[in-house]
Amino acid sequence: MSKITFNEHQQRVLEANPNVASVSDRAIQYTPEFKIHAVKEYQTGKGPAQIFSENGFDLTVIGPKKASSSLNRWRTTFRLYGEDAFFEERRGKNSTGRPSxxxxxxxxxxxxxxxxxxxxxxxxxxxxxxxxxxxxxxxxx
CATH class of the missing domain: 1.20.5 (Single alpha-helices involved in coiled-coils or other helix-helix interfaces)
Known part of the structure; x- marks a missing residue:
């Protein structure tokens, strides 16, 4: 989790973004569609900051390193498991992470x-x- 904390106004602004699934005071959960879109945009040569800015995120609010660290995680997930991995939860009680x-x-x-x-x-x-x-x-x- 990030060391950055979001105030109520910042949370409301982030929640208004269609690429955000939910926001807490310390974390942003992005939509699976945005994650896939971001990975594909990165593959075409765009940088993490550019991708996040074009999709309505203020990097001064979410933090300058957030875009690249999130995108690195998503690229790894995309490479290992494909697009479908973004639509299934791989953590917690209801996860399907371990192969049956x-x-x-x-x-x-x-x-x-x-x-x-x-x-x-x-x-x-x-x-x-x-x-x-x-x-x-x-x-x-």
Whole structure:
């Protein structure tokens, strides 16, 4: 979150912007459409400050670094997950962030199970060796 705090007047001005979903005293939540638009504008060669200014944001209110830091996050999300990622919540209780186990093929499930078995077997071997070392230490003392 930003160190900048917005007063009531600034919050009302920001909320009037169609590219803003919601505003609190310390954070701005942008619409998914604006995020996609901003990333695509950036890809055409426009700078973060220019993109935000053209879309009705006063950089003196939101902070000079806000445009570039937000755009950097959005570009990463866009590159990794595509446009759809901006329309789904990936944080909190209702997130769909972690891939579902149901979507795995039978081969992948078997592969995961075999890896888990191998891990557990190695763990058992380690515990057996540890117990043996403890027994030897007791005999010596």
């Amino acid at each position: 186990e149901k979507d795995l093929s039978a081969e992948k499930k078997l592969e995961k199970a075999e890896a888990r078995i191998k891990y557990l077997e190695a763990e058992n071997e380690l515990l057996k060796k540890l117990e043996e070392l403890e027994r030897q230490a007791k005999k010596r003392s």
